[in-house]
Amino acid sequence: MKKDSGNTNETKLDKMIQKAFRTGGFLFPETPEEVAEFEKKFGNTDIILPDELREPTFLTSKRTAPVKKKLAETTDNFAMAAREGSKLPEEVLKKMKEHRDKAKREKEK
Amino acid sequence: MEITTINPKLMMALSDKELVEALQKEKTKEGFDSLFKQFFNRFKGYVFKVTLHFTRNFSDAEDLAKDITQETFRSISESKAKFKVPINTSDEEYTARVKGWLGKSAKNHFRREYARRINIDSLDEILVHLPEPAFDLFEELYPDPEIAVPNEFRNKLNEALSTIKKERDKHILLEYALDGCIETGKHLTTNTMEYLCKLYDTTPENIRQIKKRTYDKIKTICLTPNNS
Numbered sequence: 001m002k003k004d005s006g007n008t009n010e011t012k013l014d015k016m017i018q019k020a021f022r023t024g025g026f027l028f029p030e031t032p033e034e035v036a037e038f039e040k041k042f043g044n045t046d047i048i049l050p051d052e053l054r055e056p057t058f059l060t061s062k063r064t065a066p067v068k069k070k071l072a073e074t075t076d077n078f079a080m081a082a083r084e085g086s087k088l089p090e091e092v093l094k095k096m097k098e099h100r101d102k103a104k105r106e107k108e109k
Numbered sequence: 110m111e112i113t114t115i116n117p118k119l120m121m122a123l124s125d126k127e128l129v130e131a132l133q134k135e136k137t138k139e140g141f142d143s144l145f146k147q148f149f150n151r152f153k154g155y156v157f158k159v160t161l162h163f164t165r166n167f168s169d170a171e172d173l174a175k176d177i178t179q180e181t182f183r184s185i186s187e188s189k190a191k192f193k194v195p196i197n198t199s200d201e202e203y204t205a206r207v208k209g210w211l212g213k214s215a216k217n218h219f220r221r222e223y224a225r226r227i228n229i230d231s232l233d234e235i236l237v238h239l240p241e242p243a244f245d246l247f248e249e250l251y252p253d254p255e256i257a258v259p260n261e262f263r264n265k266l267n268e269a270l271s272t273i274k275k276e277r278d279k280h281i282l283l284e285y286a287l288d289g290c291i292e293t294g295k296h297l298t299t300n301t302m303e304y305l306c307k308l309y310d311t312t313p314e315n316i317r318q319i320k321k322r323t324y325d326k327i328k329t330i331c332l333t334p335n336n337s
Binding site for chain 2: 013022059
């Protein structure tokens with residue numbers, strides 16, 4: 001009986017983690033429910049689009065191959081900004097700061 | 110109604126539903142290009158945002174997100190006929206379904222773009238197994254049971270993910286989550302497992318072990334009570 005209870009808790013935790021992945025901005029929202037959850041959480045966060053996404057000119061141009069990369073530790077490069085008083089998620093702000101600090105250190109070398 | 114004769118201001122007034130339906134019916138290249146530009150301008154911010162949220166766990170997050178966004182719109186422009194929704198769908202729900210469709214496509218393009226970056230030599234071999242998504246109503250008829258997930262738990266998950274330093278390990282775990290089989294005992298689809306094995310030049314058993322190790326660490330952190 002005790003083992004069953006343990007398994008039930010384990011399953012509940014598994015399901016919670018899967019759901020947290022789905023609705024916490026960790027994955028691509030695919031269903032209307034996930035889209036609604038994502039927009040509720042991040043809908044007011046505006047972003048700065050890269051120049052290449054201003055116009056859909058890439059549709060008619062030939063795409064270039066990306067530079068092959070070696071697997072490395074994650075080093076994000078974020079260029080996001082909050083507008084209209086909305087707040088960016090903590091983790092994004094943290095990553096932006098880390099990136100700025102890293103760029104500063106590299107410049108000083 | 111001849112779409113090509115609609116002026117830009119009128120095109121902006123179209124609902125998302127009217128815009129997508131017009132795109133699907135439009136026969137002339139000029140009309141299609143004008144409508145697609147409108148479609149792109151409406152949804153590019155959303156696609157880039159969801160993609161950037163996902164790619165934050167990978168190196169070159171912004172560049173990767175940009176490429177995925179471009180490829181998503183490129184493929185959508187070629188596969189618009191695959192988007193089908195029930196006739197009586199409201200405008201609001203229709204927009205959500207369009208975004209879901211874009212999300213499915215972006216997921217596939219993440220896999221393609223990531224493969225291009227780290228294993229470009231075997232790209233063609235990997236991509237042959239990744240079909241373009243169609244919008245699947247079946248999944249919505251049998252959704253996951255309702256589970257309340259507090260924001261605090263999501264923050265814990267984020268904290269836990271940030272402790273995984275190897276990008277490969279994080280990627281493998283995220284692929285399990287993308288396939289909806291993060292739960293212990295659930296298995297990846299054959300396509301995804303094959304993709305990961307080729308990408309990292311390893312065996313399914315090794316992929317499963319990496320997932321287990323990474324997931325156990327995530328669970329431990331998620332279960333640790335906050336100090337404050």
